[in-house]
Amino acid sequence: MPTRMRLTTWRPLATAAVAALMAALVTPTVAHGTPQESRPVHSYENAVREAVWVDTRLDGDGDGNTDRVAVDIVRPREPAQQGRKVPVIMDASPYYSCCGRGNESQKKTYDADGDVVQMPLFYDNYFVPRGYAFVGVDLAGTNRSDGCVDVGGRSDIQSAKAVVDWLNGRGKAYTTRTGTTRAKAGWTNGKTGMIGKSWDGTIANGVAATGVEGLETIVPISAISTWYDYYFSKGAPLYGTGPDWLSNRVNSPDARAKCAAVQQKLVDGAPRTGDRTPLWAERDYNKAASKVKASVFLIHGMQDLNVRMQHVGPWWDALAKNGVERKIWLSQTGHVDPFDFRRAQWVDTLHRWFDHELLGYDNGIDREPMADIERHPDQWVTSTVWPPRGTDTTTLRPAEGAQEGVGTLGLHKGTGTETFTDNPELSETDWAAHIDTPTPEKAGFASVPLTRDLRLSGSSKVTVTATPSTSTAHLSAVLVDLGPDTIRDYADAYEGITTLTDRTCWGVSTTGDSACFKETQAKNADVDHTIVSRGWADLGNHASDLTGAPLTPGKPYTITLDLGATDHVVPAGHRLALIVAGTDKDLIDPPSTKPTLKLDLSRTSARVPFVGGTAAFARAIAGSAAAAPEATPLDGVQAPRTVQRVPEGGR
Template sequence: MHPWKALAVPLVAILTVTMSGASPATAVTPAIKIENNATQPVFSRADAVKQTVFVEVAGTDSDDDGQPDRVAMDILRPKETDQGLKVPVIMEASPYYAPGNDVPNHPVDVDENGNPLPTLKSMTDKLASEPFDGYYDNYFLPRGYAIALVENVGSARATGCPSSGDRNETAGPKAAIDWLNGRARGFDADGNEVSATWSTGKVGMIGVSYNGTLPNAVASTGVEGLKTIVPIAAISSWYDYYRANGGVLAPGGFQGEDLDVLAKFVLTRDKGFEVCGAKMDALTANQDRVTGDYSPLWDARNYVNDVNKVKASVFLVHGLNDWNVKSKQFAQWWYALAKRNVPRKIWLHQGTHMNPFSLRTAEWLRQLHGWFDYWLQGIDSGIMREPQADVEIGVGEWQQHASWPLPGATTVSLHPASGERLGLLPRPLSAKESFVDQSTRTAEQLVETAGADPNRLAYRTGELPADVRISGTPTVSVRASFKDGASPYLTALLVDYGTDVRPDGTLLSTGQTYCYGEGVPGDTGCTTLRRLGTATTPYKIVSRGWLDVRNRHRADRTEPLRPGKEYTFTWDFQPKDYLFKKGHRLGLVIISTDHDYTLRYPAGTRVTVSPGHSSLRLPVVFGRLA
């Protein structure tokens, strides 16, 4: 930087103050207003300063052009920051700020060797985000926060290549935080180096889905200045997004998607495929859709490995009915944070893959406001004295608890027996039972049929004598043999049999409008309040668990089975918090191929189960199962 450029800004500031009739000695720096232990909306959203900075990601050259990658960061901050006010930053990093590419998903119908059969589905329905289209700027900027939206590597105006969760993607937002703390270089559109003189250096990251995953990733680096993260519907380990216990698995609604598909989807930078094509090809080659084994590629994308580096507090949010980013993602991160005594809070709702702002708007803003005020402004807002866990146990029925899983949960074992029975007593002499795998019927179709079915085994309790609440991670052990086919999967379904009104995955308008912040042209600062849609159904698949039986010992090692030989297989379900109601029946259904999630091998694999040597273990908080 040339000396005359360094002097230019303070000289202009002095001239401006003098010409306005005030002397530099008496000019008052604007201040954030605090009342009732909360920041107040005193700064104008309409007059906010918009700034774009291209931040150098030092030490990262993921497109191999000999230059450090750069990420683009759009910033909105109160105009008073040009008059000496220093503010913290709420940051949302994303690869979605530009519309995604049309990318074919992988075939999921495979032959007996796991080689794909020719069917393709295009990945086009993950939507791009629009800058400043959310609520952060309307609500938080007037209260003394800057908002920063980071276009991550390989997307939009950034350089570099995307990698679906590898370290170069973590480095992008981390560099933005470094710039806000004076540790990285940033440039304007003309190439002039700029500094964040208005920043306190305190940053909170927030986002949903991929945008929520990046906060987990960056927090796992221990970067100084990142004071808190709010990961919503976020990934903590990419292996558990695209694989499960050695098996290839799809995120719900995106059968056939994988690391390479997502990376190509967000590769929206200039000349993206020309620059990054070889990187995409390498991702396709190395992700291994045949064995599904855990490998160094996946280990580099496992943020739980580095939980010991986390310095930021964590406000975690997840939908208990989210089958895109499944609940294991939040639970394993939450358990690891708990072991480290990281300051934390959790919201679990009955929705799917969604933002809590859409579900419980006023209360969400109250708690999030208190959280950011505490961690970024240093205000004793009282949020840390509130219960740690908010859990929506039924639609619109919220409860607060001291922690999660709920205190007092104990493991209760249930034992299947021939005749579709499931009870507290083991029945080791129960006759063996078999089913034949198929690849066309969904899990829902297999669950809803009454009585025996050639393509699954089902076990049910009697009518429950009382409500039963589970909270945590169920597990299952199955003694079984395989022959006459190629499917390597065992899929367990935990089922609630009983007619009830249940969330159906939709959001419905209430017809009410809620105004939460200052509006500007094109953005009213208001939203239509919504509620979860419901439907009356005879059953619900509460949780699922998948295992590639060739990985019965370890996720990183494939071991072939001997046809017809019995093995004991043990694996986990997706963690849940669920209430089985009095009079319902609790069920365990065993299948092989899960049509909407696993690879689909040719039909015909015969699975023989010894129910008397199998069990289901549930984390029960209260209630009687018999």
């Protein structure tokens, strides 16, 4: 769809007289082009704090009454007294009572009247004084809401969409959970921006994909774009449990007592076979990207092994295809909020983004580079667009090397075969550490040392032709930068950050709601290789993304693995490697057997997006000595940590 028109505080007018009058009315700073911004002119201490229950028009718990979701509101008092209406920043979450939000696992707290005292995170403290309302929505089935959690399905999304509708005068809300006294949203102009990390950001994606009017922008942080890819990768299971477990984890006690039928639907609709059922189709927001009218400011960690980078590429591409205004930050962290890896810049950028998108301020943020990318810990670069112009896919082919079990990677035609046996006790870091040594659990292929830097930007695909020895087999494909570097230690429990004791304040505090949060700093690791991107598949899904089937031992099969999006520079002197193996420990579950697989290298390839395309790769390997540099063991990321799907421990 065409890019939507932006609202600004003024426009060129038809006559010189009117233009002169307008110039006289604006402040001198605006007249001289200084970027505008909202100022903290409203009292946070005197803000209105209230709760309403919005009718979702669904009866998820089957009790005969439509479910109402609890909506806690903090808004400035002065605009309403002056007859002015304010925009809304909204975080719809299942975590407000069970698990907490942010690095310090904050939960909502309430006063004796049931109005919110502490709203987690800094959004209300910072933005309410600047003329925004902040709205915290308990998803259906959580905290003080009716209904059942259905993990990204209709109930989850309608929980938040119904609130956007109410804010825009299209829905009903009540002053109590069961009462009949109606609550009106006459204090807002309906312009809403949704924000949130992980499940919260996922809800923002899902609501935007409904095309709901009034949702002007979303800021999804480490968010899911399709729930199938959270639990499976082309048939290969990523976790040992399904969405029923996650639903039960966040359901309120009331919901647990009422929601057995919903739980069973989650079990029945998400078979461990990895088949794509209607349940997953309902939870695929990529397919509805054409409905998105809101702008999108996306933030993700390139080493996020919880919500993996497979959720970024397809969503980003679908938004681009449909002309959605976009901005993106890509960090070296795992599943971490930008407030905890780039705090000052994050608050400033988010402030300017909401000012532009919700208040219509022409502050120039829409003319700045589209992408910020963390190249080294706390060292960021920008791209005018992302992926950069001139990025093109190059087909790299593996071949047998002079040493058995140690192959080459380049533009040449692939030749020969390689054989490996699945070993579920080893991970991608184990494989990469022994790239130049023949080992039975992987097939490794490396380029010659590069003579100039080579930048990958976007999503890669690896096509494999493999002959299994058993009726089941899982595959992993990993791109690796071979060479020393200092990176964020994403495999650590805190995924690339260390929490300090000092606090910094972002907004206004009250007795029950502090705006001061513990500072963080980068937790780094010295490494001799860096995992750039990875992907997985069940070979039984070779014929279909929808269903898998048993394999015939001794028969070759061809399948394409989708690797997560990335933006990474392989420096001159380093090598680019491709590893093909079986189970990637802690990242996918093993098959029921331990197959041996023979790769046909003439029918195996990697399609990698290089800035500059094939010519850039050819230049980077031109004139290189064939010998690999001497490896230097370093203390670094030893293995991916075992990922817990739940809630971030509040983070």
